[in-house]
Amino acid sequence: MAQNDILTWQSIHAEILRRISTRVWAPGAQLPKDVELAAEFGCSRSTINRAMRELADAGLLDRRRKAGTRVALHPIRKATLEIPIVRRDVEARGGIYRHQLLGREVTIAPLLITSKLGLETGAEMLHLPALHFSDGAPYMVEDRWVNPAAIPAILEVEFTTTSANEWLVQNAPLTTGDISFSATNATAQQAGMLQATEGDALFAIERSTWVDDVAVTNVRMTYAHGFKMHTQL
């Protein structure tokens, strides 16, 4: 029943997935060891390994040396969503992109920012608030703080054509970071900039990034009312 003609790791992946779905292997159940499966499918162990690894990465299998492979008790679904780069996001939705820098000054950063980035209180940072448009309509407000100590070059850049977002993506070798998504009520100021009503529910993304433990930037992006982030499972 297993010996299909074409044996790719993907077909094995699919077959294992099928057996999990149809509860041939129920949650918590132990799977045959790799060698046995290789024998059953008539392929090499590497191929089995590849298929199983994908499933383990996806959170559907639990693999441990010596203990073997089991179907995860709680098949955690992981959604991989692409962090939107504003310009691409807007253009992907068919809009014409434009952005406007609202300020640019080096000042003492708010405690809220420095603490999130792990910088000492009272550190000076480059503040770059900006507004992004889609087809002329406000799309997103960006409140960005950059640590000039991490990227001195940024002090020289004019952000007229390139946004800070894009410049950083191209020039800051970002390696680690964390990100959070939330909902907030529009402040009067945000409402004004986003052509919304004060109190409107707005989708916000906040991101902090570091390079080798050196804080680079913290940015809070607040989207216009009605924004949705969408992805496949």
Next chain:
Amino acid sequence: MAQNDILTWQSIHAEILRRISTRVWAPGAQLPKDVELAAEFGCSRSTINRAMRELADAGLLDRRRKAGTRVALHPIRKATLEIPIVRRDVEARGGIYRHQLLGREVTIAPLLITSKLGLETGAEMLHLPALHFSDGAPYMVEDRWVNPAAIPAILEVEFTTTSANEWLVQNAPLTTGDISFSATNATAQQAGMLQATEGDALFAIERSTWVDDVAVTNVRMTYAHGFKMHTQL
């Protein structure tokens, strides 16, 4: 400079990442072909392949047959976030979980639901609204519609101890789906259930799932005010 003593695909992955970060290979630049890199690092092509594949999956490299490998122009960051299973989510945050079924009837589903799932208008579905608590405080309101044709067994289940969410995860072999995240203002009803104020910005997740093109369920989960979804990059 490359011949380190221990050659794992991870060390090569790290080294390539380093070269991208330090702009040895700038965005858009072409990398040596796999065979050449294998020679440089003194390892087999498979190992190079593994390292490069991870980077390509992460969106940092662009690999195409015959065209070779390039550093992605727009290093898209992909965040993999785990879709929260309420109970685990609450418990992970240190709370005691409890849930309460608010209704359970088979009725004609709203057009909004049937159209999203691709079911015919006027189809009958099982409606399962529920409220989830953390330490006795309302945590999330769930508005779920299940297609009984896809899972007849669900009609027999009492959802007193197990939530529909958990039962489905265990029993519905979910294969495909889509999910969206948004911000909405609390309706009077939601405000009442979540101990919030009408108009409060609430974080909402909406998910639809199918098994082999058969619609299984659509669920809208609206979280209490202040909820954040967090992940690492």
Next chain:
DNA sequence: AAGTGGTCTAGACCACTGC
């Protein structure tokens, strides 16, 4: 048509971990 990445194999050794 030719070049480059994608994948498979068979065998080997290693690293973790449960007994």
Next chain:
DNA sequence: CAGTGGTCTAGACCACTTT
């Protein structure tokens, strides 16, 4: 200590794309 998955290799063939 012994069993199981993790990874590496060398070589081969295939699939996709660009020229």
